[in-house]
Amino acid sequence: MNSLHEAFAQAAALVASGDPALVDIVLLSLRVSLSAVCIATLIGLPIGAAIGVGRFPGRRALIVVLNALMGLPPVVVGLLVYLLLSRAGPLGELGILFTPAAMVIAQSILILPIIAALARQAIEDAWTEYQEQLRSLGAGRLSAAFTLLRDTRFSLLTAVLAGFGRAAAEVGAVMIVGGNIDGVTRVMTTAIALETSKGDLPLALGLGVILISLVLILNAAAYLTKEAAQRRYG
Amino acid sequence: MRAPSSILPLALVEVTFAAGGRTIVDAITCEIGPSARTVIVGPNGAGKSVLMRLCHGLLAPTTGRIEWRGAGASAVGRRQAMVFQRPVMLRRSAQANIEYALALHGVPRRDRWALARDALGRVGLGHLAERPARVLSGGEQQRLAIARAWALRPEVLFLDEPTASLDPTATREIEAAIDAIHASGTKIVMTTHNLGQARRLADEILFLHQGRLVERAPAIRFFTSPATAEAAAFIKGELPWT
Ligand SMILES: Nc1ncnc2c1ncn2[C@@H]1O[C@H](COP(=O)(O)OP(=O)(O)OP(=O)(O)O)[C@@H](O)[C@H]1O
């Protein structure tokens, strides 16, 4: 009990001191996860929109698969990306294994299905409501898809955020493809895992608090944005 | 400049629409010509809205044919518009909703703003142009939907109960707007529950009952001496509420 108190106190001091090593870890985490979110959003939203308004054979099976992929285990994604990028793998030439780039790739793959599946749901719901009106006004499927992406933008924000939360919190994928190299590929989650196993609880706790706070703040901001938008645009 | 040739008349040949194991529109054959204001009346569930969707091209008939027989019928889509019983607005301003429809119809960007403003003014919504469309009241959205359809300058305008959720003043405004749209040369096809409105606006009446076209007649004759027992009962039954 006492040691827990102590750990919290030390963690708070550590965070307050702005220790440069700690700051580096936090910034790298943000850089990796935000990059992954950008990539997954750029690819995932069009995929979601296409499946949402599209009509093609195998569409329903695709939706089931996409929804299932939302639960991809990070370690499996890490392993697959590791195999791709390892020296003997098909993309070994790139030589990016154990770099932040590899971590971005792994996290992008991990959260792409989350963003695409949630976007698909939002856009399909809107399509049900808008379909006749948009067709009547002369919109084809492609232009309808763009219209819906715009009109559901606040729901899509939630989808993107879910992706970010997942990326920032996962440890398995970045551990395998990043290697948790101090000063190079060490991010918050891998540092927490390491420090915990070494018994350095204050550092692990401090990082944990920062991680949770970041996710909380981002979600609060998104929630408020969405609420304000709902009041404003109906 | 020569006026483009008409897409009308619209011919329905034995048009049947079935869904969910029911026949909703039952073997309707008729021809809808230019100029007259055609008003479709009938009790709830008679198939009025479905018939409109069929004519507008949103539904395909299960059997039978729908043909635009005018000389200009090659570009039918852009020359007709529809106002739905429950219109859908995009999450943007009233003005932007109209500009969006104009853009889809290929109206150049520089002309859109003025056309949209003009259409809003005509339905008495000029002062709400910048208001987000989805927070407008039901009646205001209905008027916006009419403005949006009107801005497209369609040759044929389908209106599905355009005044169903409007107060009496707004109803008069909309009726005046429909008159003006008609006067500008647009063919009006509409449904209404309000037989008073049907009397005021209709040139001809199509009376629908259980999916069948039971009676078609000039408005005056329909109301004074309906030819079928169903129509007579309908007029008698509905009149007290108009
Ligand atoms: N896609 C559909 N599938 C199954 N049934 C339908 C479908 N569309 C309409 N119906 C049914 O067809 C009937 C006619 O519907 P429609 O909306 O055309 O009636 P209406 O004459 O416009 O009635 P109201 O005056 O209430 O607007 C209704 O009983 C409705 O439940």
Ligand SMILES: [Mg+2]
């Ligand atoms: Mg109806």
